[in-house]
Amino acid sequence: MAGRQLANKWVKTAVLLSDAKIAAHIPQTKRYNAANLHSMLSAYGMVVIKPVVGGGGYGVIKVTKEGETYSYTAMSKHRSFRSFGRLFRSLSGVKKKRRYIIQRGIHLAKIDGRPIDYRVKVVKVREYWEIRAMVGRLARRGLFVTNLCKGGAKLSASQGIRRSFSGGQVAAKKSEMRQLTVLSTTILERKFPGIGQLGFDYGIDTSGKIWIFEVNTRPQ
CATH class of the missing domain: 3.30.470.20 (ATP-grasp fold, B domain)
Incomplete structure (x- = not known):
């Protein structure tokens, strides 16, 4: 028996973060927007962005910052940019209009x-x-x-x-x-x-x- 389905990753993560012991094992997670992506790349150098609803690795993108170079990898496709603005504009085309979350890269x-x-x-x-x-x-x-x-x-x-x-x-x-x-x-x-x-x-x-x-x- 399958039971109740919960597709929204943000909702499930928020519930687990309410427990201090579990929260210590969850990478920092934020809603996807330009300010959050920029600050998390500056803090960690690597993040993973994923659709709020979805599975099977579909739509998951790794984003990195090394020095002044920004890059992303979507499946086997890899692109690099010399500015955050160009990276963000390109990601908007890849993620389309789906809602995303950002998770610290591990x-x-x-x-x-x-x-x-x-x-x-x-x-x-x-x-x-x-x-x-x-x-x-x-x-x-x-x-x-x-x-x-x-x-x-x-x-x-x-x-x-x-x-x-x-x-x-x-x-x-x-x-x-x-x-x-x-x-x-x-x-x-x-x-x-x-x-x-x-x-x-x-x-x-x-x-x-x-x-x-x-x-x-x-x-x-």
Whole structure:
């Protein structure tokens, strides 16, 4: 049973940010506009912008600032600009009229130069939630999105952690993702009664910190 659907990424993120423990694992997220994009690029050097409604990696764009050069990557398309104004005008054409959010870019641990993240799927069976899957998703060579529908490769979470970070960290990282999933699920169900399944997208950065990128109510 699918249960209640929640498509709006901004709404789900705002609810999770209300809990201090969970908020510490969510990259800074703001609504998309010129001022927010400029300030976040200045602060972090890399951000990811994504549609408020959408999935499967569709419409996700990585934006970077190095010195005075601004760039963006959309799938395998890459463009660079010498001014923020030109970057912003070009992005307006790419994102069309869809509403977007901006999220701080995280430097993910990689396998052979390819970024990896993790999907944890939970399903409600009667009154209890069960973790049904915890898998790694390795980006197709040359892409930054890891979605399987965009050519990403699936491997076990244990394999992903061992090969991208450290074999000695496998048990601890999987346990931390489980704990964050249980707490986040409790918070979301309290706010949105009727949800029946959730897919959490996690990343582990190069220093070993776990980040929550988004939560889906219709996980693939």
